[in-house]
Amino acid sequence: MANPEKYDLAVCCRIYPGVSRDPIFGFKDKLALTRLNLETFKEGVGDLKIKLWVLLDNCPPAYAELVKSIFPGTPVELIPLAGDVSTTRLIARSVASEPRGPMAKAFLA
Secondary structure (H helix, E strand, O other): OOOOOHEEEEEEEEEEEOOOOOHHOOOOOOOHHHHHHHHHHHHHOOOOOEEEEEEEEEHHHHHHHHHHHHOOOEEEEEEOOOOOOHHHHHHHHHHOOOOOHHHHHHHOO
């Protein structure tokens, strides 16, 4: 396990490739929306040392490749899922239970 003190920020996010009935900003292409979200997040964290866990919920390989292309050199754990939100929540709780301090645990409180 990596030393949690070596990162400024630890984040766990879930990506699902489906598009809602009323997509935000009219996005019909979830991969394009995911790209926008990840690029915006990367810009927002700036020079912080980050660690990412990305829960890929029924995602085709293009989503894993997208994450890797946007965050080269960043410690990223890609976790493929073939479940539902309850499965995702269980895995996210498991990640949050690792010794990273109160902020990580507050993520799913």
